[in-house]
Amino acid sequence: MNVAIVGGGSKCLYLLNFIEQHIFQIISPKIIAVADTNTDAVGFVKARNQGLFVTQDYNDFFDRNDVDLIIELTGDLDIYNDILRKKKKNVRAIAHTTAILFWEISRIARKEQDTRLKLHEAKTIYEVMINELIEEDVMVIDTDYCITDINDTMLNKLGLKREKTIGHFCYEITHHRNTPCSGNNHPCPLTQSLETHKPSKTTHIHLDKSGNELYYSISCYPIKEKGEVTGVIEISSDITKDIKRQKNMMQQEKLMSIGRLSAGIAHEINNPLTTIMTSSMLLQEDTDPDDPIYGELETISKEALRCRNIVKSLLDFARQSKPVRKSLNFNQIIMDTIFLVQKQAGFNDIKISTNLSDNLPMTYLDKDQIQQTLINLALNAIEATDPGGNVKFSTETNPETGMIHIDISDTGCGIPKENLDKIFDPFFTTRETGTGLGLAITHGIIEQHGGTIEVESTPGKGTCFTIMLPVKQGEKHGA
């Protein structure tokens, strides 16, 4: 790796000496050029004596094809920004603060040269900062909250170019704020590390473009130079999936206990209900249809029947029946479901469309149960959508996990954020005639199949439920 250095002072000299004295196992850095306006600077002089390329103008670096990394050692952010703007795309530039980190890595590697663990540590830090192989977001921030370096992972997530972030305040880039983060929801780990000179950790909740909550675990490590903290390295990782998994497990436990309770109650209620229904029917038979009591008796039978349906749904929900699985074509189940709900949709002037993958692997599942979940989701979507709207079924295989993903999306009213956590709870309903069991049953069935169900919704725009299911490997079929 060929390195060019801007700033030929003592730090440059240190780096020249350091590289000269050590055999590197992880990287083989080679300083090939040094720039400084002061031709008497100690590092500059050494470089010149060694026959390296020296110049008073760092712009000379940009024409060279042999530079892999430019290290800015003057500490001047304007110079660093200028380098970022002018350098070739494949050339990496690191700033003064990151360079300090670089010394730290070197120091670890030097002190503990023979210790494998330490070398491994140095390698990891190196990869984090330079090669950027990790999934976490990494920023180097100075004591004024200005970003002095940032890794590609984070830039990709932010959708920003490096030049647009360097020199900007971290709170401005990540939180769109004018002042550093504060308060219980957003304590600033950087402030804490600057005050205590110690590492600090916190969790932040961010909202994505659709208003969904993203959980970030943020750690800050102070960077010290001659005992003074000159900045921090901040590493944040998205822990939304872990939090969701945790919530899912709690939901499962809740459902299981409610399931057992409901099964008991439903069973007890079923018998008296049947008695009420048959008695009122018998009484009706003995009553003249013109008698006002006849109408009252009819109401009793109708309402008792409605209760019976609720009890039946409850028993369906509580019945922890194991799925009876067969190898099936999922697209076919979708087409069968559409056939069943088409009438309802047409009645409400709602269009049902599909976007089905034509090389979906065969799935191993209980057709009746899965069809029940799709009908629940489709009916919910139809209920939520105004005439003229759209309900869409899509299928695809996730190339990474091999699982199949089924989306049921609608252009309906959406679900308010405060309800998103409740919709899978039994008896949660916003519909006058709803029992609130549809999604609870759906959730249970998908879990029984080893899958998961997630929801994304924008009030006023629509909702998308995504089912993710494992498949029986090895077979492919058409739509």
Ligand SMILES: Nc1ncnc2c1ncn2[C@@H]1O[C@H](COP(=O)(O)OP(=O)(O)OP(=O)(O)O)[C@@H](O)[C@H]1O
């Ligand atoms: N596609 C959707 N769009 C908007 N809101 C939805 C959608 N799907 C579900 N919901 C909300 O979630 C609630 C719970 O749905 P669930 O299917 O469990 O019960 P329900 O539809 O109210 O009654 P039922 O037991 O008859 O299905 C609904 O009342 C509604 O508020």
Ligand SMILES: [Mg+2]
């Ligand atoms: Mg429903």
